[in-house]
Amino acid sequence: MKYFSKKYDAVVLGAGVAGLAFAWEFSQKGKKVLVLEKENKVGGLHRTTWYKGFGFDFCAHRFHTANQKLLKRVKKLMGKDFIKKQKQSRIFLFNKFLRYPFEIPQLLRAMPKKQAFYSIFEFVLARVKTKLGKPKIKNYKEWFEYFFGRGLYNVMCRPYTSKIWKMDPVKLSADWADQRFKGIKTRELIKETVKKILTLNFRSEKIEDELFPDAAPFYYPKEGAYKLAEKMAEKVIENKGVIKTNVSVTKITSAKAGKKIKFSLGNKKYSVFAPFVISTIPLHATFPLISPKPPTNISKALNKLRYLNTIFVNLILKKSQVSKDSWLYFPEKEIIFNRLVEFKNWSPKMAPVKNKTAVNLDISCYRGNKIWDASDDYLIDKALKGGEKAGLFSKKDLFGGFVIRVPFAYPVYDLGYKKRVKKIVNFIEKDKKIFCLGRTGLFRWNNADNSIEMGFELANRLLNKSGDTSLLSYSFKAFSL
Numbered sequence: 249m250k251y252f253s254k255k256y257d258a259v260v261l262g263a264g265v266a267g268l269a270f271a272w273e274f275s276q277k278g279k280k281v282l283v284l285e286k287e288n289k290v291g292g293l294h295r296t297t298w299y300k301g302f303g304f305d306f307c308a309h310r311f312h313t314a315n316q317k318l319l320k321r322v323k324k325l326m327g328k329d330f331i332k333k334q335k336q337s338r339i340f341l342f343n344k345f346l347r348y349p350f351e352i353p354q355l356l357r358a359m360p361k362k363q364a365f366y367s368i369f370e371f372v373l374a375r376v377k378t379k380l381g382k383p384k385i386k387n388y389k390e391w392f393e394y395f396f397g398r399g400l401y402n403v404m405c406r407p408y409t410s411k412i413w414k415m416d417p418v419k420l421s422a423d424w425a426d427q428r429f430k431g432i433k434t435r436e437l438i439k440e441t442v443k444k445i446l447t448l449n450f451r452s453e454k455i456e457d458e459l460f461p462d463a464a465p466f467y468y469p470k471e472g473a474y475k476l477a478e479k480m481a482e483k484v485i486e487n488k489g490v491i492k493t494n495v496s497v498t499k500i501t502s503a504k505a506g507k508k509i510k511f512s513l514g515n516k517k518y519s520v521f522a523p524f525v526i527s528t529i530p531l532h533a534t535f536p537l538i539s540p541k542p543p544t545n546i547s548k549a550l551n552k553l554r555y556l557n558t559i560f561v562n563l564i565l566k567k568s569q570v571s572k573d574s575w576l577y578f579p580e581k582e583i584i585f586n587r588l589v590e591f592k593n594w595s596p597k598m599a600p601v602k603n604k605t606a607v608n609l610d611i612s613c614y615r616g617n618k619i620w621d622a623s624d625d626y627l628i629d630k631a632l633k634g635g636e637k638a639g640l641f642s643k644k645d646l647f648g649g650f651v652i653r654v655p656f657a658y659p660v661y662d663l664g665y666k667k668r669v670k671k672i673v674n675f676i677e678k679d680k681k682i683f684c685l686g687r688t689g690l691f692r693w694n695n696a697d698n699s700i701e702m703g704f705e706l707a708n709r710l711l712n713k714s715g716d717t718s719l720l721s722y723s724f725k726a727f728s729l
């Protein structure tokens with residue numbers, strides 16, 4: 249046992265921002281922490297990969313939070329490397345780049361006239377129906393139609409949602425919308441929309457407007473999303489915490505001191521003891537590690553719970569810029585990717601080469617889908633064709649490209665997911681020695697700020713030995729995005 253102590257106050261599985269936040273807070277209070285990560289570096293979904301001098305995050309990673317205390321702490325951590333940016337984004341619909349979030353009058357003017365009038369009629373009808381009382385909303389389709397009507401649902405909601413999640417919005421829980429739109433004052437938005445529709449001028453000629461910022465500013469690490477994770481890891485190490493990458497955790501068993509954690513690093517095997525294990529790894533990865541084996545009802549629940557995978561096609565293009573947006577959305581099926589992020593627009597350090605730019609294009613799929621196993625060349629070719637269809641770039645612009653496949657990228661909120669998560673997490677946490685944490689570990693559609701908040705929260709609950717140590721109900725109180 250050369251590298252490791254025998255005993256820790258907590259062992260954290262996974263060095264994403266949730267695991268690192270926990271380790272930072274726990275070690276800050278003098279506790280001995282060991283973080284075990286299976287990849288060769290820290291950061292999890294908050295990583296940046298460098299290729300031919302260009303930085304590529306896992307899609308877009310803007311830092312924004314309503315929690316001022318958290319913002320202050322993260323800003324202090326990042327110092328001058330945290331730049332303030334203004335978000336600008338558009339969506340490619342009806343062969344045009346329209347503002348996103350949608351500007352309803354602009355959207356109506358871009359639509360074929362018949363469809364626009366149908367959408368207005370359905371919108372008004374939906375408003376009248378709301379006066380009759382709020383029905384029990386079961387899924388995302390019902391949620392959207394309740395607020396905006398069937399016509400706008402067909403254009404604004406169904407295509408993009410089905411393309412990302414590979415399922416009809418009828419099968420997605422309304423929780424997803426509640427969480428996604430939390431913080432947006434729906435009533436005011438609708439009032440505003442009614443006013444705009446009533447004064448809509450279809451004869452106005454220009455549909456594609458100039459870009460303008462569409463939301464509160466956000467923060468971004470100058471040298472890529474990874475810097476935030478790296479700085480958190482530095483804090484853990486400053487506090488004498490230990491972080492090991494390239495680790496394969498093999499078993500977690502009960503012991504007098506709490507839990508015995510077995511793992512291997514290279515060809516060496518180790519075991520350490522800790523009263524607490526904090527799991528930020530996918531629920532499906534936690535189960536094979538623990539004993540006794542879960543009863544059939546828990547395994548069944550786990551088998552039905554799905555994470556959505558993402559494939560990132562990263563391209564360097566012989567163009568000085570593709571667009572000025574932070575990102576662009578692509579709901580059309582014929583275009584293989586969902587989103588385009590151009591890192592030059594986030595920080596010049598991400599694309600330091602003159603007359604070239606770098607983009608990330610994300611494709612969602614489930615494990616077992618053909619696309620997950622498609623070759624890199626095929627995916628790059630399809631991405632280039634998509635870019636061509638949208639009039640942004642083509643094959644001749646390609647300078648270099650590579651593909652990253654990310655399993656467990658999105659927890660899928662299908663109908664009944666909540667019950668299953670409760671069952672599974674309660675089982676894992678039943679002896680209050682293993683705790684689930686973060687986006688991946690708690691199956692919560694978190695942004696990074698929420699994952700960090702959760703890490704601090706759990707550390708404090710364990711330190712103070714007070715309150716409910718499980719974060720399950722805390723995480724179900726929908727986080728704002």
Ligand SMILES: Cc1cc2nc3c(=O)[nH]c(=O)nc-3n(C[C@H](O)[C@H](O)[C@H](O)COP(=O)(O)OP(=O)(O)OC[C@H]3O[C@@H](n4cnc5c(N)ncnc54)[C@H](O)[C@@H]3O)c2cc1C
Pocket residue numbers: 261262263264265266267284285286287290291292293294306307308309310311312495496497528529530533558610657658685686687688689694695696697699
């Ligand atoms: C496409 C995309 C775009 C996003 N955009 C934004 C954004 O704009 N703003 C924002 O704030 N957030 C964004 N997020 C969310 C943000 O990335 C996450 O909330 C956050 O990074 C999750 O951190 P985590 O630590 O909870 O989970 P993860 O990052 O998933 O960390 C889990 C860690 O566990 C490790 N691991 C897995 N299995 C094992 C094992 N068996 N043993 C040891 N380690 C293991 C993984 O390698 C990983 O490092 C986005 C996410 C995605 C996928």
